Amino acid sequence: MDESTEYLRAHQEQVAKVKEALPQDEVLYDLAELFKIFGDSTRVKLLYILSLGEMCVYDLAQLLGVTQSAVSHQLRALKASKLVRYRREGKTVFYALADGHVKTIMAQGLEHVEE
Amino acid sequence: MDESTEYLRAHQEQVAKVKEALPQDEVLYDLAELFKIFGDSTRVKLLYILSLGEMCVYDLAQLLGVTQSAVSHQLRALKASKLVRYRREGKTVFYALADGHVKTIMAQGLEHVEE
DNA sequence: TGAACATATGAACATCTGTTCATTCGTTAT
DNA sequence: ATAACGAATGAACAGATGTTCATATGTTCA
Numbered sequence: 001m002d003e004s005t006e007y008l009r010a011h012q013e014q015v016a017k018v019k020e021a022l023p024q025d026e027v028l029y030d031l032a033e034l035f036k037i038f039g040d041s042t043r044v045k046l047l048y049i050l051s052l053g054e055m056c057v058y059d060l061a062q063l064l065g066v067t068q069s070a071v072s073h074q075l076r077a078l079k080a081s082k083l084v085r086y087r088r089e090g091k092t093v094f095y096a097l098a099d100g101h102v103k104t105i106m107a108q109g110l111e112h113v114e115e
Numbered sequence: 116m117d118e119s120t121e122y123l124r125a126h127q128e129q130v131a132k133v134k135e136a137l138p139q140d141e142v143l144y145d146l147a148e149l150f151k152i153f154g155d156s157t158r159v160k161l162l163y164i165l166s167l168g169e170m171c172v173y174d175l176a177q178l179l180g181v182t183q184s185a186v187s188h189q190l191r192a193l194k195a196s197k198l199v200r201y202r203r204e205g206k207t208v209f210y211a212l213a214d215g216h217v218k219t220i221m222a223q224g225l226e227h228v229e230e
Numbered sequence: 231t232g233a234a235c236a237t238a239t240g241a242a243c244a245t246c247t248g249t250t251c252a253t254t255c256g257t258t259a260t
Numbered sequence: 261a262t263a264a265c266g267a268a269t270g271a272a273c274a275g276a277t278g279t280t281c282a283t284a285t286g287t288t289c290a
Contacts, residue, residue, distance in 0.1 A: 034224050040147055090287065183268095
């Protein structure tokens with residue numbers, strides 16, 4: 001067995017081992033889908049604002065300087081990813097973060113960005 | 116001052132307060148740019164694999180079942196975001212995670228996804 | 231009931247993104 | 261030098277994404 005063959009086998013072994021350790025394809029796909037949500041400045045702003053407390057759609061739109069419609073569409077995406085929850089009070093709908101993960105994820109991201 | 120005016124003022128106060136607490140626009144923009152990187156299944160897979168140890172481009176392509184070119188393009192994006200580092204050994208280039216943030220961010224994401 | 235208001239939704243459009251293909255670059259060995 | 265190999269790059273194309281506009285839903289109050 002020459003050197004290159006040995007080298008190739010070493011590769012194949014490592015590749016096989018990693019393949020085993022990899023989570024199911026679907027899990028990593030879902031993970032990417034989750035991060036996709038964070039990967040838009042409008043949505044990140046929404047999440048950041050909501051990390052400070054609940055707020056209604058109208059105020060969110062005002063703070064972000066975008067259409068009410070745009071905010072609504074994005075909140076829909078956040079809802080679908082279970083990142084926010086909402087409650088209705090008369091004509092007004094208040095949104096808030098669904099759980100603590102969001103804060104942690106954002107905090108880690110900010111640490112990386114601010115280095 | 117009637118009720119609706121009071122209500123409106125309450126809104127404006129809260130909006131103003133949150134506006135103060137918000138990080139600079141550019142920071143949140145950069146944050147979104149960072150998460151955008153995680154928001155693609157090919158890149159997430161790359162990051163996950165690299166979290167297990169360094170690996171060369173060829174093997175990465177094989178593991179992911181995509182072109183060497185595609186991997187190279189995506190590694191470029193990861194490099195630009197300072198998420199990976201690399202070293203050359205002869206004809207081969209080995210990639211590895213740049214720091215620990217990636218693992219933390221992914222772990223938090225996985226927690227959320229697997230609920 | 232109907233007017234007024236807050237929010238949600240659908241369609242359309244321009245922009246962005248990720249892949250492939252072809253080619254080039256960098257390195258090693260003959 | 262040149263062939264062979266791994267990796268990087270650029271152009272191009274198909275598909276996804278975010279916004280706006282128009283309209284619909286849901287709620288309150290007169």
